[in-house]
Amino acid sequence: MLYSIIVSAGLETIAREELTERFGDTGHLKILERRPQRLLFHYKGNPRDLLSLRTAEHLFLVLKRAPKMTRSRSSLAALSGPLTRFNFKETFECCRQVGINVRKRTPFRVTSRLSGKRNFRRLDLQRVVERALLDRGWYLAKSGASLDIWAEIHGDDGYISVKLSSNDMAQRSYKQAHIPASLKPTVAYGMVKLSRPHPEDVFLDPMCGAGTILLERAFVGRYRYLIGGDTSTEALDATIANFGRQHQPRQFFHWDARTLPLQPNTVDKIVCNLPFGETIGNVSQLTNLYRQCLGEYARVLKPRGRMVLLTSQRKFLDAGLKQRRSLKVSQRLTVDVRGMRAWIYVIRPR
Ligand SMILES: C[S@@+](CC[C@H](N)C(=O)[O-])C[C@H]1O[C@@H](n2cnc3c(N)ncnc32)[C@H](O)[C@@H]1O
Missing domain, CATH: 3.40.50.150 (Vaccinia Virus protein VP39)
Structure with missing residues (x-):
């Protein structure tokens, strides 16, 4: 399975070292690429283990990666198209392993991120991914628990992922008392x-x-x-x-x-x-x-x-x-x- 973690800008090398130290000997890890604020890697073990990475802000399971995104609107199809016939069996299994309760008709929501000059808007990216999933009979969450799908385009890279971590992945349970200017x-x-x-x-x-x-x-x-x-x-x-x-x-x-x-x-x-x-x-x-x-x-x-x-x-x-x-x-x-x-x-x- 292909995963990505998001880290604070500047911590990419330390995150890479952490991944290697923690999982390098298991034979389950293969780091593919280091991008600004992101590491992409294959991991064969239980994704729950990845939630304890101390450098990571977010953990994603990558469903589709399109490495040749352009400015053109037509490149959106290259990213979202494969979703129409994507086999989600392993994705759902992976979600269950990290404690996300997925059922056949789990509602979903799409978060989109876009950087660089494009001939389309962030909302276009979001809509095209939503449409592909709605066409498969999925339905959009109004509120509450749902599958968190992320659609992102940064530079030449496009990603469609499922967010496996909760928003407090980078928080620590020890941090009960706070002061202003406390460090992340x-x-x-x-x-x-x-x-x-x-x-x-x-x-x-x-x-x-x-x-x-x-x-x-x-x-x-x-x-x-x-x-x-x-x-x-x-x-x-x-x-x-x-x-x-x-x-x-x-x-x-x-x-x-x-x-x-x-x-x-x-x-x-x-x-x-x-x-x-x-x-x-x-x-x-x-x-x-x-x-x-x-x-x-x-x-x-x-x-x-x-x-x-x-x-x-x-x-x-x-x-x-x-x-x-x-x-x-x-x-x-x-x-x-x-x-x-x-x-x-x-x-x-x-
Ligand atoms: C930027 S904060 C450090 C935050 C800390 N790393 C954390 O995560 O909570 C700076 C701290 O330095 C302390 N401080 C400022 N001047 C100091 C000094 N001369 N001697 C000792 N502590 C000082 C402040 O009271 C403040 O708690």
């Missing part, structure tokens, strides 16, 4: 993976907010110690609530990340979503904050350690790094964080 767990997972987790890690998030990064690290596998801190007591309360009793040993501190009460060379990994925006301060306050934090992080990090920092204010981080020659950037990724461009820096001591 999928991005937090990506940052954790970039830190190259190791069972002996002393792992620090000095500005832990609601604890998303620390919790993603905890779920990835063994570690020696988790440390988190924040200036905000509300944020720390949220971290403590989200951790519950699980994931020992760990310790949380009410602190200012500019003066960490930690010994030099004691931390293996620092992963942190740096603050930004007017609530934190003006340009000179932010420049100072970034510079001072980098100084502290460099002090507590072990010589073979690794920092992974996320910011949407690249200029402050670049300015801080310029002054700190003992650190070098080994990787930089552009990511999309809630519609805003941001950068993940992987930084190592020289």
Whole structure:
């Protein structure tokens, strides 16, 4: 069966690694293509396993892929035409395996997405797919449970898929308490993976907010110690609530990340979503904050350690790094964080 997952922009490589790590040895996986925000792969195992992918925002079963879509309206037929004689037996079986209750006359709805210049509208795409299914005796859902069919055209690629995941695939059940500007767990997972987790890690998030990064690290596998801190007591309360009793040993501190009460060379990994925006301060306050934090992080990090920092204010981080020659950037990724461009820096001591 052909599947696709949708991931946040910038996380495609990490998603590919996750798929390979999780299913590469099973002999059930064959990754076909990496597209912007999308991975296409064949998988022979139970699709329920795919719902636990930590990078994925959505999971689809691809019914039809048309790789040569053009601007012309006539290319719509190439995408929707095969639906009129498509055998849905395996599709329905796959839906049942992930808990979608399909019956012979399950109502459906079509969601359409279109990018690039076309001589037709998104609604035309939607209608043509609806028509093909109505002609087979299916009927459109008015409300409530239904089969979620997606029709998409991006660049040359057209897809008709069934959405197998619910809208909260990328949410985590641990996230009970929230704070503003809390990080998307999928991005937090990506940052954790970039830190190259190791069972002996002393792992620090000095500005832990609601604890998303620390919790993603905890779920990835063994570690020696988790440390988190924040200036905000509300944020720390949220971290403590989200951790519950699980994931020992760990310790949380009410602190200012500019003066960490930690010994030099004691931390293996620092992963942190740096603050930004007017609530934190003006340009000179932010420049100072970034510079001072980098100084502290460099002090507590072990010589073979690794920092992974996320910011949407690249200029402050670049300015801080310029002054700190003992650190070098080994990787930089552009990511999309809630519609805003941001950068993940992987930084190592020289
Ligand atoms: C962008 S949020 C981090 C969100 C977190 N990654 C999450 O998913 O919930 C930044 C956090 O940094 C904290 N913060 C800001 N300045 C700080 C400082 N000087 N020391 C420690 N924490 C600070 C804020 O209170 C906020 O919780």
